[in-house]
Amino acid sequence: MTDRQRARVYAAEDAWGLRLDAARRGALRATVAGSSLVLPAEVRFGTLAAARAYADDLVRRQGLPPVVLRQRRGHARAHWEPPGTVALPLPRHGEPWALREAVLLHELAHHAAFHREGVTDHGSSYVTTMLQLVTEAMGEHAAFALKVDYAEAGVT
Numbered sequence: 001m002t003d004r005q006r007a008r009v010y011a012a013e014d015a016w017g018l019r020l021d022a023a024r025r026g027a028l029r030a031t032v033a034g035s036s037l038v039l040p041a042e043v044r045f046g047t048l049a050a051a052r053a054y055a056d057d058l059v060r061r062q063g064l065p066p067v068v069l070r071q072r073r074g075h076a077r078a079h080w081e082p083p084g085t086v087a088l089p090l091p092r093h094g095e096p097w098a099l100r101e102a103v104l105l106h107e108l109a110h111h112a113a114f115h116r117e118g119v120t121d122h123g124s125s126y127v128t129t130m131l132q133l134v135t136e137a138m139g140e141h142a143a144f145a146l147k148v149d150y151a152e153a154g155v156t
Helices: 006-024 048-064 102-118 124-139 139-153
Strands: 030-032 035-037 068-072 077-080 085-091
Touching: 006 030, 006 048, 006 068, 006 102, 006 139, 030 139, 048 068, 048 085, 048 102, 077 102, 085 102, 102 124, 124 139
Parallel strands: 068 085
Antiparallel strands: 030 035, 077 085
């Protein structure tokens, strides 16, 4: 099965990540689709154990099977592997870019979409699940901003 909108999802989530970075750096408001919003400061995890605690709590509240978090070899990509492992790169030097809420929510959306609907791609089930997780974890404004970024990138 082809993951037809993978690149569009990544582009949208990268744009959303830049909005979250601005909020973390102190931007008081973001303009999203003509609306002025206060975006939350995205959680940055200092350790894999902290990310694991966050994931454990969220999947429990969602009624999902537990997920295993592990360190990924290499430093370029995070990924989810069935039936429930999230691998996050932890570089020896520089910022651990994958230890951020947006990246973990992306991988947990794969976990949820797989266990709820049996899908692993970045299709509509993934998008719906990601927006639902973001709403619960980060709030309505963060989810609205992501939904706008999805639309602007052509994600369906």
